[in-house]
Amino acid sequence: MYRETQLLTLELNNCYQLDGVPISVTGACLVEITSLYVCIAQWKSLPPEGLLFFLLAAADAFILRFGMLKLASKVFIESQEVRRSLKKILAPHPRFRRFWRSCSIHKVSFGGSNFIDECTPLVMNQFSLNQTISMVLVER
Numbered sequence: 001m002y003r004e005t006q007l008l009t010l011e012l013n014n015c016y017q018l019d020g021v022p023i024s025v026t027g028a029c030l031v032e033i034t035s036l037y038v039c040i041a042q043w044k045s046l047p048p049e050g051l052l053f054f055l056l057a058a059a060d061a062f063i064l065r066f067g068m069l070k071l072a073s074k075v076f077i078e079s080q081e082v083r084r085s086l087k088k089i090l091a092p093h094p095r096f097r098r099f100w101r102s103c104s105i106h107k108v109s110f111g112g113s114n115f116i117d118e119c120t121p122l123v124m125n126q127f128s129l130n131q132t133i134s135m136v137l138v139e140r
Contacts, residue, residue: 009075009106022110025065029128032061036132041139062125069121072108076117079106 015021035058043051083103090096107115 006106009079009108012072012075012108021068025068025124028061028065029124032058032065032128033131033135035061036128037135040132041136062128065124066121069116069124072110072116073118073120075106075108076115 035054038046038054039051039058046054083100083105086100086103090100107117110116110120
């Protein structure tokens, strides 16, 4: 199980280092902020089709961004759980303690030295909502 998560981490790190993933996460964040702002601030002046379009754009952007980051955070969470279970199993055996110490927690890198943990999807969601609220408050 530990080696499988290690392979998954390597594959996701290779995938997330490409230009497309950071650009799509940033773009989804921008689309969500803009769509939510339009839905909140301009809902009276929009026709129903326009309002539905912006609501669907915000929902699609949320699902895309949250799904990508949740998938990457699962590696971190599963790696922690595997390491905890290895500690329980291998703790009584002194021969295997060295192996347990060599098993680090796997992290999917995003950008430079940043990595995605279990709170990253929620932090990105909070950022989008804070920016939307700031834009609504600046208008008034």
